[in-house]
Amino acid sequence: MEQELSLINGAKPQPKRLGKNGDGDERHEVIYRAISDAIIKQQLQPGARLREDALTEVFNVSRTGIRKILQRLALEQLVTITPRRGASVTRPTAAEARDVFAARKMVECGLMPEVALHITPQDVSELRDMAKREHKALKAGEQSTAIRLSAAFHERLAQLSGNATLAAFVSQLCSRSSLILAVYGSAGNLGCESHDHEDLINYLAEGDGEKAKAFMNHHLMEIEASLSIVEEEAVAPDLHQIFGMTS
Amino acid sequence: MEQELSLINGAKPQPKRLGKNGDGDERHEVIYRAISDAIIKQQLQPGARLREDALTEVFNVSRTGIRKILQRLALEQLVTITPRRGASVTRPTAAEARDVFAARKMVECGLMPEVALHITPQDVSELRDMAKREHKALKAGEQSTAIRLSAAFHERLAQLSGNATLAAFVSQLCSRSSLILAVYGSAGNLGCESHDHEDLINYLAEGDGEKAKAFMNHHLMEIEASLSIVEEEAVAPDLHQIFGMTS
DNA sequence: GCACCTTAATGCGTATACAATAGTATATGA
DNA sequence: TCATATACTATTGTATACGCATTAAGGTGC
Incomplete structure (x- = not known):
């Protein structure tokens, strides 16, 4: 489950902190693509956590930028953001x-x-x-x-x-x-x-x-x-249902 | 084109700066809904600019939060974000x-x-x-x-x-x-x-x-x-095509 | 020995500050 | 009077700093 994040940084040997705004948008697009690709290619497997700090280090951008990208990925349902737990690659039900x-x-x-x-x-x-x-x-x-x-x-x-x-x-x-x-x-x-x-x-x-x-x-x-589509259900076993209690 | 932004704040008499994180997510959802509704109800018409500062004042959240919401709206194509010009209600082609x-x-x-x-x-x-x-x-x-x-x-x-x-x-x-x-x-x-x-x-x-x-x-x-769907075309006439120049 | 409480560490949510750019206005010269 | 160039202002993009929540570990009491 815990994977090496650095492997998704295939072709960017430390952009050298190119300062405030060296064609900023471009970089974000690149990073977005890199993460997206890594997920699709299954280098990052479902359930893998995507800590903002780690991504910050890997791609050398501030958390602000990372967050933007993660939210975009979340809207596309590739990653799941749980309110105070951070982002992880979604595990589709x-x-x-x-x-x-x-x-x-x-x-x-x-x-x-x-x-x-x-x-x-x-x-x-x-x-x-x-x-x-x-x-x-x-x-x-x-x-x-x-x-x-x-x-x-x-x-x-x-x-x-x-x-x-x-x-x-x-x-x-x-x-x-x-x-x-x-x-x-x-x-x-x-x-x-x-x-x-x-x-x-x-x-x-x-x-x-x-x-x-x-x-x-x-x-x-x-x-x-x-595919063998069967609910794994391990994630959050519904205890109420299992034990038949109402509250 | 320039409209009163305050009208989209129908039912929130200044949330009194409820501090750092009084169920923060909730507020964002509300704001998102408010803007979205205002667009759909055409209180905010296509082309209307959505300045971050103005929204910050109206909803009493920091720009960070507003930006998050605007980006979400942009992904849903309700607003258009032009790189250094900010957000505006999209005018569909x-x-x-x-x-x-x-x-x-x-x-x-x-x-x-x-x-x-x-x-x-x-x-x-x-x-x-x-x-x-x-x-x-x-x-x-x-x-x-x-x-x-x-x-x-x-x-x-x-x-x-x-x-x-x-x-x-x-x-x-x-x-x-x-x-x-x-x-x-x-x-x-x-x-x-x-x-x-x-x-x-x-x-x-x-x-x-x-x-x-x-x-x-x-x-x-x-x-x-x-509908009378005719291209208005005023937006961004393709000069290359018009003048037939390659570069 | 086990359970509960306390404490520390990790990590996200939010705000603020600074930098850069696009649009606007003004001034100057022809 | 008009055109051009320059300076200014308004507004976004980015980074960083701070605060709170949650989790995990260790210690203490029973």
Whole structure:
């Protein structure tokens, strides 16, 4: 549970305290991405605590900035902030897992016809490239990279619909899905295996929105089915319920 | 454009600086709600600036807290934060308006069958009550109340589906819709008039999810059609495109 | 020996102070 | 009189300092 925080600071050898405001916004974006990535890639596992002081040291920004980032992550449900206990990587409940996949089925499938209409040959080749890289990562055993690429694929797909609002929503759902995979996925079987993505691209390239829609539905159901979504409940056992007392 | 900020502080006669941490979180939630409500009720119109100092005075909290709240509102797209210019109520673009309504059609319609399955007589009477109050407000000419109640109705409906994730998303979409109505709606015709909501409840009470779905689609299309969504474009004309220069 | 109380340490919530920047106004020169 | 440049003001971005809460450990009393 306790992990080394420094590992998420992949490419920033102490920014040298670049003072008050060396393009400040940029830095925050970078840090946000770093933490987000670390969570999605499961370098930071559900339940891992994210102490503000530790992050402050790692990224060399003040707590103010860290807090801003943590709150953003909290709104996206990647981290959970408990009032006086601090932030930690959220451990999705079974209900949340169900909700997220239901939402993905509804939105991502609904988007497919639109995508099929708008897609260009350029987009197709880009998607194929992404699928190829994902496949390669999977074969090389780089799980975290594969998960990340898979999420990126689904996000890119949603963007192609042209609806920025729904694309952003899908993006969030994909991030949360990565967490869900981390908690409820069995070791060997991590979603989006096989050639599903390649097949999906073919349908879209043909302009067959309905087939793509049906296939996406199947695809998501398969991923969900591969999970073992059972409530762990260890966190806060409901003593009232267990012992049948009212107060 | 410049409005009186104090009007959003409806019911808090100076909390008397209740010190360091008198259930601090609670206060923030209240303030968040107050600002959010004021935007949705169009007491704060799109483009209105939200200066941190002013809010600090009105609500009697430090800028730190205000900033937190503003950032939350920004993530929900209710306010826009421009890097060194501060926060203002967002003025939705035409593209955003289209995206939001497309999203609402997809999600809210998709949720109807689920709602029809889960709904209880208790829920039905609650919804009828909400619809009645909305109608009354509309007849009494209380526009802002009516808009707020209408949004609340749609949100409650989404909640009844049992999917918290999608419900939260719908909630956001409804908030943004209020803004869109404020910008693109014609004066007289503010959405959700007539007895649409009552009819919808009837379909749901009968358990006819498909009819409810179709009706919801019609309902949302009607609202969207009543808007005059034309790009104002004054905001940030793309000079590169206009003058055809590459750099 | 066990339980409870006290104390210390850790860590977050809040406020305040300082730095930097964008917008505005004014002054000066042509 | 108009245009340009400079100085100023208003407002945000960032960091730091302080205070309270919670937790854990150690000591003392029973």
